[in-house]
Amino acid sequence: MGNDIVDTDLFEAYLLGHPFTGKPVNLYNAMNYIMQLGGKRMRPKLLLLAYHSVKGELDQEALKLALAIETFHNFSLVHDDIMDNAPIRRGKKTVHEEWDQSTAILAGDNLLIKAYQLILDTNYACKDQLLKAYTKMSAQVCDGQQMDMNLPKQSQITEAEYLQMIQLKTAVLPAVALQMGALAAGANEAVCNAFYDFGLHLGMAFQLQDDYLDAFGSAQDIGKQEGGDIIENKRTILLLHALQHLKGADLNQLQNLIDQAPADDAFKISTVRQLMKQAGSDQHLLQLKHVYETSAHQFLDIACPEPQQQAGLLSLFEGLKTRVY
Amino acid sequence: MGNDIVDTDLFEAYLLGHPFTGKPVNLYNAMNYIMQLGGKRMRPKLLLLAYHSVKGELDQEALKLALAIETFHNFSLVHDDIMDNAPIRRGKKTVHEEWDQSTAILAGDNLLIKAYQLILDTNYACKDQLLKAYTKMSAQVCDGQQMDMNLPKQSQITEAEYLQMIQLKTAVLPAVALQMGALAAGANEAVCNAFYDFGLHLGMAFQLQDDYLDAFGSAQDIGKQEGGDIIENKRTILLLHALQHLKGADLNQLQNLIDQAPADDAFKISTVRQLMKQAGSDQHLLQLKHVYETSAHQFLDIACPEPQQQAGLLSLFEGLKTRVY
Numbered sequence: 001m002g003n004d005i006v007d008t009d010l011f012e013a014y015l016l017g018h019p020f021t022g023k024p025v026n027l028y029n030a031m032n033y034i035m036q037l038g039g040k041r042m043r044p045k046l047l048l049l050a051y052h053s054v055k056g057e058l059d060q061e062a063l064k065l066a067l068a069i070e071t072f073h074n075f076s077l078v079h080d081d082i083m084d085n086a087p088i089r090r091g092k093k094t095v096h097e098e099w100d101q102s103t104a105i106l107a108g109d110n111l112l113i114k115a116y117q118l119i120l121d122t123n124y125a126c127k128d129q130l131l132k133a134y135t136k137m138s139a140q141v142c143d144g145q146q147m148d149m150n151l152p153k154q155s156q157i158t159e160a161e162y163l164q165m166i167q168l169k170t171a172v173l174p175a176v177a178l179q180m181g182a183l184a185a186g187a188n189e190a191v192c193n194a195f196y197d198f199g200l201h202l203g204m205a206f207q208l209q210d211d212y213l214d215a216f217g218s219a220q221d222i223g224k225q226e227g228g229d230i231i232e233n234k235r236t237i238l239l240l241h242a243l244q245h246l247k248g249a250d251l252n253q254l255q256n257l258i259d260q261a262p263a264d265d266a267f268k269i270s271t272v273r274q275l276m277k278q279a280g281s282d283q284h285l286l287q288l289k290h291v292y293e294t295s296a297h298q299f300l301d302i303a304c305p306e307p308q309q310q311a312g313l314l315s316l317f318e319g320l321k322t323r324v325y
Numbered sequence: 326m327g328n329d330i331v332d333t334d335l336f337e338a339y340l341l342g343h344p345f346t347g348k349p350v351n352l353y354n355a356m357n358y359i360m361q362l363g364g365k366r367m368r369p370k371l372l373l374l375a376y377h378s379v380k381g382e383l384d385q386e387a388l389k390l391a392l393a394i395e396t397f398h399n400f401s402l403v404h405d406d407i408m409d410n411a412p413i414r415r416g417k418k419t420v421h422e423e424w425d426q427s428t429a430i431l432a433g434d435n436l437l438i439k440a441y442q443l444i445l446d447t448n449y450a451c452k453d454q455l456l457k458a459y460t461k462m463s464a465q466v467c468d469g470q471q472m473d474m475n476l477p478k479q480s481q482i483t484e485a486e487y488l489q490m491i492q493l494k495t496a497v498l499p500a501v502a503l504q505m506g507a508l509a510a511g512a513n514e515a516v517c518n519a520f521y522d523f524g525l526h527l528g529m530a531f532q533l534q535d536d537y538l539d540a541f542g543s544a545q546d547i548g549k550q551e552g553g554d555i556i557e558n559k560r561t562i563l564l565l566h567a568l569q570h571l572k573g574a575d576l577n578q579l580q581n582l583i584d585q586a587p588a589d590d591a592f593k594i595s596t597v598r599q600l601m602k603q604a605g606s607d608q609h610l611l612q613l614k615h616v617y618e619t620s621a622h623q624f625l626d627i628a629c630p631e632p633q634q635q636a637g638l639l640s641l642f643e644g645l646k647t648r649v650y
Contacts, residue, residue: 022464027471079434083427102408102474105430109404110467112437116460120453128445128452135441139347142435146352149427 011044014063015070020114030099030107031114034074037090042316043177044070049316050181050195053309061122065130065184068118069177072134075111076141078104083149112138124184133183137176144168151235162237163204171203182303194303198313201296208289211236216273216282227269233258237288241281242272250275336369339388340395345439355424355432356439359399362415367641368502369395374641375506375520378634386447390455390509393443394502397459400436401466403429408474437463449509458508462501469493476560487562488529496528507628519628523638526621533614536561541598541607552594558583562613566606567597575600 019032044066051062080086081094082104088094096104119131147165151157178195187195211229215238219226229236246254254275262268276282304310344357369391376387405411406419407429413419421429444456472490476482503520512520536554540563544551554561571579579600587593601607629635 022468024468024471024475026475027468075434079430083430103471105404105408106467106471106474108434109400109437110464112434113460113463113467116441116456117464120457120460131441131456132445135438135445138438139435139442142431142438143347143349143352146349146428146431149431150349150351 010058011041011048011063011066011070015041015067018067020110026099026103027106027110030095030103031074031111033098034078034089034095034107034111035071037092039090041070043073043174045316046174046199046313047177047181049312050178050303051185052181053304053306053313054182054185054187054191061124062181062184064118064122065180066177068115068134069173069180071111071115071118072138072141073173075108075115076145078108078111080145082108083145122184126183130180130183133176133179137172140168140172144170144172157235157240159237159240162235162240166207167200167204170207171200174203174206175199178303191303194299198296198299198303201292201299202316205289205292205296208237208285208292211238212282212285212289215276227265227273230269230272231265233261237285238276238281241284242276242279245279245281246275250278335383336366336373336388336391336395340366340392343392345435351424351428352431352435355420355428356436358423359403359414359420359432359436360396362417364415366395368398368499371499371524371638371641372502372506374637375503375628376510378629378631378638379507379510379512379516386449387506387509389443389447390505391502393440393459394498394505396436396440396443397463397466398498400433400440401470403433403436405470407433408470447509451508451511455505455508458501458504462497465493465497469495469497482560482565484562484565487560487565491532492525492529495532496525499528499531500524503628516628519624523621523624523628526617526624527641530614530617530621533562533610533617536563537607537610537614540601552590552598555594555597556590558586562610563601563606566609567601567604570604570606571600575603 015035019035020028022028047066047069048058048062051065052058077089078095081089082096082101086094087097092098094104095107099107115134116131119127119134122130124130144165144167147161148169151165175196176199178199179192182192182195213222214229215227215236217226225231228234229239233239242254243251254272257268257272300310300313304313340360344360345353347353372391372394373383373387376390377383402414403420406414407421407426411419412422417423419429420432424432440459441456444452444459447455449455469490469492472486473494476490500521501524503524504517507517507520538547539554540552540561542551550556553559554564558564567579568576579597582593582597582600625635625638629638
């Protein structure tokens with residue numbers, strides 16, 4: 001967790017110690033396979049840090065809630081990988097590749113259900129509120145994923161639509177993780193809401209950083225092929241901005257690079273990068289990201305004003321600035 | 326509902342009056358499309374009848390619970406249709422055909438989540454119990470569906486394994502619908518359990534009846550191509566029994582019909598039917614079905630002993646004996 005409040009391996013050990021059990025074996029193997037593929041565990045850690053900052057300690061019930069959040073995240077990964085036809089996740093085969101599509105659909109479904117079972121298994125007095133916040137977020141993540149799937153088919157997308165999509169698809173989950181942690185620990189409504197807003201803005205900054213690194217980071221920085229979004233003509237905020245702000249020959253050149261898919265990827269990447277910079281799209285993105293970061297800091301000051309309590313949450317926040325995939 | 330206690334159109338009107346609303350539009354259209362395709366609405370009706378038999382009246386909260394159960398059922402239909410590659414459901418295109426596979430996956434996911442939202446929206450004091458029973462059932466339905474998907478790859482299947490599969494895949498849902506209806510209406514544990522067991526055994530009898538009709542019913546009886554399971558070599562309890570009890574030349578003939586897929590479907594159907602009858606497989610199925618029916622009757626006597634209260638539930642039960650698809 002990169003800080004002294006919660007030991008880094010605490011959640012990972014809890015997850016490994018609580019695999020899902022049941023029959024048929026292949027279904028449960030698929031569920032545990034994705035859960036144990038690793039990853040940053042950012043969302044459950046956010047929940048635990050919020051819980052700790054309110055209550056001053058952690059317990060088994062909080063770890064159970066954190067596992068529910070990570071289980072939901074893994075449900076979405078399994079189903080998204082089917083939709084994206086992705087062969088690899090964290091260096092290993094995706095569930096639909098290692099097993100088959102039907103097993104992947106059912107493993108995702110069952111992870112979604114098991115996340116509810118974990119929350120229902122806790123004995124918090126505010127369980128009804130926890131479940132309602134969690135359920136609202138779950139539906140929003142589905143809405144956001146559908147919006148993302150709809151993007152290539154839409155003739156026009158506004159920046160506001162793009163930002164709404166990433167908010168639903170990626171930012172409401174860390175927001176609710178923090179809110180649930182605070183709620184379960186007994187925080188009042190103002191603090192719970194501030195944690196939610198902190199997570200929402202942090203999540204937005206995170207996603208914008210992702211878009212930036214994908215376009216401008218080196219393969220070494222991001223641990224995957226560079227310029228992937230550019231090659232696929234993915235309509236990120238950078239491309240939307242460039243298309244809207246370039247004019248004349250520059251706009252034509254960008255449109256041609258999108259329509260004609262040149263054989264030389266390196267040429268396409270460097271030219272599109274240059275055009276984006278010319279349009280000021282990179283600066284626009286960094287400015288937006290800065291706004292979200294600043295708001296996140298302000299909400300954090302409300303959520304947990306004690307400097308010591310902020311340390312853990314800020315360590316994740318600091319990581320954002322130099323984030324490598 | 327085929328009885329005087331609950332008006333037939335009551336649930337249908339409630340469902341049509343409470344469509345899911347949200348964005349993006351295509352996702353919510355897909356969700357409402359499958360919900361409004363019609364069907365017998367057996368599961369929500371069972372919930373309402375159990376509720377009514379305990380409480381003597383119905384209310385909006387009970388209808389909300391019934392809608393949750395129907396929503397879950399529709400989630401499973403949408404995902405099962407993807408897995409089965411089914412083009413048609415109730416005479417209309419399936420969701421993945423009318424939209425696309427990604428939308429169908431997300432529509433199913435969101436229906437699963439909306440079912441939780443409906444239950445969470447009720448104000449029953451026993452909500453935690455309702456959610457726990459519902460969640461346990463949901464995971465079991467996924468387990469059962471995976472077992473069904475595994476069947477063709479398994480070299481040997483016992484009758485017990487087949488019965489366990491249909492119990493999870495199809496019988497636990499009506500069982501929990503009845504249990505939730507009784508629970509929400511304030512019935513004691515013994516009555517709730519008796520309703521559950523009534524539904525479980527009724528569900529088993531239903532599925533066995535389905536298997537029987539698919540093999541021996543005429544196209545006119547069942548409203549679809551006759552002998553579908555036989556043509557596809559589906560390992561129902563009939564085929565499992567016949568393979569286990571035929572000997573010598575008869576067994577060879579059945580095995581050849583399975584392995585070689587003769588071009589003449591009518592010949593295959595009539596010959597397999599004959600061999601199944603020779604093995605006594607049809608009688609074996611009907612005997613099993615009778616056992617489940619008898620137990621269901623006995624549990625119903627415990628669940629609601631008043632002859633008048635039994636009427637509604639028995640009307641669904643009577644329908645079973647002459648059931649046409």
